[in-house]
Amino acid sequence: MCGPHAAVRSIVGEMIGTHERPTVVDIEAGLEHLSRGTARHVDTLLIVVEPYFKSMETAVRIHELAREMGVPRIHAVANKLRGKEDDEQIALFLKSRGVDVFAFVPEDATVLKAERLGVGPLDVSSSSPAIDRIAELAGKMRTAGV
Amino acid sequence: MKIAVAGKGGSGKTTIAGTLARLLARQGERDVIAIDADSNPNLALTLGIPRAKASRLRPIERTVLNRVADSEGGIKLVLNRTVTDVLREYAIETPDGVKLLLMGKVEHAGAG
Numbered sequence A: 001m002c003g004p005h006a007a008v009r010s011i012v013g014e015m016i017g018t019h020e021r022p023t024v025v026d027i028e029a030g031l032e033h034l035s036r037g038t039a040r041h042v043d044t045l046l047i048v049v050e051p052y053f054k055s056m057e058t059a060v061r062i063h064e065l066a067r068e069m070g071v072p073r074i075h076a077v078a079n080k081l082r083g084k085e086d087d088e089q090i091a092l093f094l095k096s097r098g099v100d101v102f103a104f105v106p107e108d109a110t111v112l113k114a115e116r117l118g119v120g121p122l123d124v125s126s127s128s129p130a131i132d133r134i135a136e137l138a139g140k141m142r143t144a145g146v
Numbered sequence B: 001m002k003i004a005v006a007g008k009g010g011s012g013k014t015t016i017a018g019t020l021a022r023l024l025a026r027q028g029e030r031d032v033i034a035i036d037a038d039s040n041p042n043l044a045l046t047l048g049i050p051r052a053k054a055s056r057l058r059p060i061e062r063t064v065l066n067r068v069a070d071s072e073g074g075i076k077l078v079l080n081r082t083v084t085d086v087l088r089e090y091a092i093e094t095p096d097g098v099k100l101l102l103m104g105k106v107e108h109a110g111a112g
Helices: A004-018 A036-041 A053-069 A084-096 A109-117 A129-144 B013-026 B042-046 B083-090
Strands: A023-026 A044-049 A073-081 A101-106 B002-007 B033-036 B065-069 B075-079 B099-102
Touching: A004 A023, A004 A036, A004 B033, A004 B065, A004 B075, A004 B083, A023 B013, A036 A053, A036 B002, A044 A053, A044 B013, A053 A073, A053 A084, A053 B002, A073 A084, A073 B013, A084 A101, A101 A129, A109 A129, A109 B013, A129 B013, B002 B013, B013 B033, B013 B042, B033 B042, B042 B099, B083 B099
Parallel strands: A023 B002, A023 B033, A044 A073, A044 B002, A073 A101, B033 B099
Antiparallel strands: B065 B075
8 A cells, every 4th residue: 555656646746736726637548547535525527628539438437436536626628629419529529428528629730749849839829729728628617617 | 626637648638728727827716726747848848937947847755755553544645844834845936827737757667
């Protein structure tokens, strides 16, 4: 129980639980790493999902796990969308499995350029289709007032 | 506002997490912290830290934790200093004012 994973989880849990200001945690990729310690202190889980079957299936499993753990708000953020058809398919699939899509973020030249350069999208531009959707997401999180 | 961001590797999870943290700060939230629990340097890059610096960042050490007995007779790990002290010692300032904390790499596969 006191291995390196446990230590990381304890630090993350303690920091989230004690810091009184907004906190964003980039958790490990595998859903087994959504530990109870982290889940207990988090009020919102955002599940980033791409418009293809395996990614959507993973999102559904993460959603189920998070719900079992009692995370109060769980939303999907659809990412790398290439058009209206992607938006509709992903919304339809996830809705049928009980997952709410909170934001639709398009594939975006600014994000691709940032990845190529090894910088952040906001270091390339302060506005782009993807950045503007993430800004709306930030606004929604602030309005939720948690 | 305590947000965790999950997703498969390659989904853009880190890009969303980092950009969201910066935009929260740009929209007026003070003292936003971002925690990289995924042991990759990409969150630092997304937050605007230059590549050369990102590779030299110091993760939080396990010495911030104490092992204490819990009420059920087990052992739990708790911080042995205040969050303010942890931030002072380990947080990295990023261009939009988001403070970044890096968790150390977990070397032993299957441990914990």
